Each structure stands twice: as structure tokens, then as C-alpha cells.
Amino acid sequence: MTPEPDTMPAGKTAIEALRLMEHGRYRHVPVVDGGRVVGIVSRFDFSGIELDRLRRGNRSVGETLMAENKALRQWIRKRG
Secondary structure, X not given: OOOOOOOEEOOOEHXXXXXXXXXXXXXXXXXXXXXXXXXXEEHHHHOOHHHHHHHHOOXXXXXXXXXXXXXXXXXXXXXX
């Protein structure tokens, strides 16, 4: 594990997270809010149609994490 990894503030756009991962050759980036880790984004989180949407929009990393958490909760409920 990297002792002091680069991080992304939750308010940054998801495309900025992708750019950081590309530039740093990272697969994952911790997302922080108020100095606290609130999630981790990976290249996989932004694949397919979502990646296309990100390129056209300015969705924040925090919004992306919330959407993914909501989708995961819905999936868990369905599997119930």
C-alpha cells in the first residue's frame, strides 16, 4: 500500500479523477472530504457509457460515489 497516496477532493469532477489516474498511472484514487477518506474511485468505476457521460459533463467524484452507492444498495435489496 502506498504510504502517502495522491487523493481527490470529493468536489472535483470525475473526469479530473480519471486524468489524475492516467497521469499518475494509478488504478485507484482515494476521495477525501474534510481530510477524511470518504471513498475510493477506480478506472473501472468510469467505464463504458458512464465514461462517455463524464467526458461530456462535469459530474463530481462525490456525486459519482453517491450514485454508485445508491445503485449498490438497490442491487442488494433486490438480492435480499
